[in-house]
Amino acid sequence: MKDGRDNAAFEARLEAAEQAAKAERPETAQKQAGSAQRAIELAMRLGVEMVAAMVIAVVIGWGLDKLFHTKPWFMILMVPVGLVAGVRNLLRAMG
Known part of the structure; x- marks a missing residue:
């Protein structure tokens, strides 16, 4: 087997790698949380727009x-108009 000197060097490198990984995790988690929050905000906005x-x-x-006094003809006529306006707003918000 190898002597204790190689084992100590390995342990030191392992400890340094673990510290580096721990230092990187919060930044990555914050970026992912921010990205998820922006996606939820966009989805909510698109739903409200429609x-x-x-x-x-x-x-x-x-x-x-x-x-x-033309019940329900104008309301029926305006539903597709509202649908088109909603889709237009969605496309404008996405672009």
Whole structure:
């Protein structure tokens, strides 16, 4: 077997490698946490953008139906308009 001198050098290198790995972990974890948080924020924003566009379109359609006494034609007509506006907002937010 080898003498104790080689074993001590190995232990010293092993300890240095473990310290370096511990020093790198918090930075990586913070970057991953920040990235995950940004992804969640983007997903929430996209969901709100889509729902808001649909709600606004339906409310406008409902108001036009009340104004012109044409239930439910304007509301039905405004649903695809709201869908297109929502998708447009999503694409604009992603780009």
